[in-house]
Amino acid sequence: NKRIQIAIDGPAAAGKSTVAKKVADVLSYIYIDTGAMYRALTYKALKKDIDLHDGAALGMLLDETTIKLVPSENGQKVLVNGEDVTEEIRYQNVTNHVSLVSQHGEVREEMVKRQREMATEGGVVMDGRDIGTHVLPNAEVKIFLKASVEERALRRYKEQKQKGIETPLDQLKEEIATRDKLDSEREISPLIKAEDAFEIDTTSMSIEDVVNLILKKVKERS
Numbered sequence: 001n002k003r004i005q006i007a008i009d010g011p012a013a014a015g016k017s018t019v020a021k022k023v024a025d026v027l028s029y030i031y032i033d034t035g036a037m038y039r040a041l042t043y044k045a046l047k048k049d050i051d052l053h054d055g056a057a058l059g060m061l062l063d064e065t066t067i068k069l070v071p072s073e074n075g076q077k078v079l080v081n082g083e084d085v086t087e088e089i090r091y092q093n094v095t096n097h098v099s100l101v102s103q104h105g106e107v108r109e110e111m112v113k114r115q116r117e118m119a120t121e122g123g124v125v126m127d128g129r130d131i132g133t134h135v136l137p138n139a140e141v142k143i144f145l146k147a148s149v150e151e152r153a154l155r156r157y158k159e160q161k162q163k164g165i166e167t168p169l170d171q172l173k174e175e176i177a178t179r180d181k182l183d184s185e186r187e188i189s190p191l192i193k194a195e196d197a198f199e200i201d202t203t204s205m206s207i208e209d210v211v212n213l214i215l216k217k218v219k220e221r222s
């Protein structure tokens with residue numbers, strides 16, 4: 001079987017990483033979470049007190065930052081210059097600033113370069129916002145995952161509650177909607193469905209059903 005590239009895009013909290021991880025597992029492919037890369041840079045920029053509106057400064061910061069995605073038992077570990085920031089990059093403060101950081105050309109250009117390098121050999125499932133449209137335009141399978149904002153907020157709510165964090169549902173809804181708006185309206189490679197992407201509305205689907213649907217698409221293409 002040919003080892004192909006699978007691109008999974010969609011708005012915040014649509015279940016991309018959950019589904020992408022499972023698909024990668026079944027196929028023994030590498031899973032690449034590009035959102036984690038933007039989060040890692042945001043984490044570092046916040047720590048260094050860099051102005052998040054300053055694209056040049058962020059680009060320079062990225063040049064001296066190594067970001068490693070290492071497979072681990074529960075998915076993936078994220079190392080920034082060797083430091084394990086897997087948990088930190090999911091904190092509210094990072095989540096609510098990442099769309100500011102990811103809008104800059106200086107940042108995106110370098111990230112895209114790194115992401116393409118990771119995918120050259122094929123056998124990858126990559127998730128993000130611009131994978132099918134920009135990072136891997138020749139990916140054999142392109143998926144666009146969506147779900148209602150209510151459903152996405154509810155999933156995030158349950159996920160956080162399990163971790164012992166209780167954020168009001170309305171607040172989560174607003175944060176998700178704000179991030180979607182910034183990601184879809186930015187100038188450089190905004191979140192948009194690739195013309196040749198297969199759209200899946202996961203609002204009332206189980207994770208398993210979504211995974212199986214994607215695996216079916218993969219079978220048709222590899």
Ligand code: C5P
Nearest residue numbers: 034035036038098099102128129130179
């Ligand atoms: O996927 P996740 O929600 O972790 O992504 C965090 C943020 O990183 C997004 O809201 C978006 O601003 C940015 N991002 C991006 N392009 C990607 C992946 C993520 O701009 N390919």
